[in-house]
Amino acid sequence: NAGVTQTPKFRVLKTGQSMTLLCAQDMNHEYMYWYRQDPGMGLRLIHYSVGEGTTAKGEVPDGYNVSRLKKQNFLLGLESAAPSQTSVYFCASRKSPGLTQETQYFGPGTRLLVL
Amino acid sequence: AQSVTQPDIHITVSEGASLELRCNYSYGATPYLFWYVQSPGQGLQLLLKYFSGDTLVQGIKGFEAEFKRSQSSFNLRKPSVHWSDAAEYFCAVGARAGGTSYGKLTFGQGTILTVHP
Numbered sequence: 001n002a003g004v005t006q007t008p009k010f011r012v013l014k015t016g017q018s019m020t021l022l023c024a025q026d027m028n029h030e031y032m033y034w035y036r037q038d039p040g041m042g043l044r045l046i047h048y049s050v051g052e053g054t055t056a057k058g059e060v061p062d063g064y065n066v067s068r069l070k071k072q073n074f075l076l077g078l079e080s081a082a083p084s085q086t087s088v089y090f091c092a093s094r095k096s097p098g099l100t101q102e103t104q105y106f107g108p109g110t111r112l113l114v115l
Numbered sequence: 116a117q118s119v120t121q122p123d124i125h126i127t128v129s130e131g132a133s134l135e136l137r138c139n140y141s142y143g144a145t146p147y148l149f150w151y152v153q154s155p156g157q158g159l160q161l162l163l164k165y166f167s168g169d170t171l172v173q174g175i176k177g178f179e180a181e182f183k184r185s186q187s188s189f190n191l192r193k194p195s196v197h198w199s200d201a202a203e204y205f206c207a208v209g210a211r212a213g214g215t216s217y218g219k220l221t222f223g224q225g226t227i228l229t230v231h232p
């Protein structure tokens with residue numbers, strides 16, 4: 001049981017390039033989330049998904065797209081990277097939509113540098 | 116809208132000293148509150164959580180937190196800090212799952228803890 005995994009761990013992009021970050025969870029969780037972490041700002045929610053085939057916008061969705069084609073995977077895409085997207089990206093998952101007490105489990109993060 | 120404030124950006128304590136990290140929240144209903152810890156270069160690990168019941172909750176690594184509704188606070192405490200506690204600590208408030216909130220977490224800005232030997 002690996003929990004929540006993220007690939008890649010680190011990436012350097014040039015402005016305008018595209019990339020996809022992959023989040024995978026093996027806990028059969030329904031809910032998945034993408035956050036970005038910037039110094040002094042905590043974690044901010046980018047997009048989230050409440051189940052396979054569904055996605056929704058979070059607090060800071062501009063410049064990002066997501067897809068959840070399989071329940072265990074949640075992809076975050078940057079179509080045209082900008083320096084403002086330099087950040088650490090965290091994925092999280094949560095078990096059940098019906099239980100308010102459920103904890104979010106976090107992946108180890110992906111560090112992205114956009115030059 | 117829910118929000119979380121951690122007033123202290125950086126705290127330094129000596130090893131063996133007591134610790135209190137402050138967290139204030141704003142939420143329209145009964146909050147679900149969490150403390151996470153992040154070691155350098157690592158992901159977030161849950162320390163403890165409060166949903167209901169006893170307002171003093173115990174967590175891992177000897178941490179505890181007290182929910183005070185009248186003060187809208189959920190401060191994290193530890194009686195004796197160890198050097199390995201040096202990390203960044205995040206307080207978060209969770210929205211009720213279902214409806215339009217989908218269990219989203221709102222995080223505070225984080226408090227960096229430095230421990231001197």
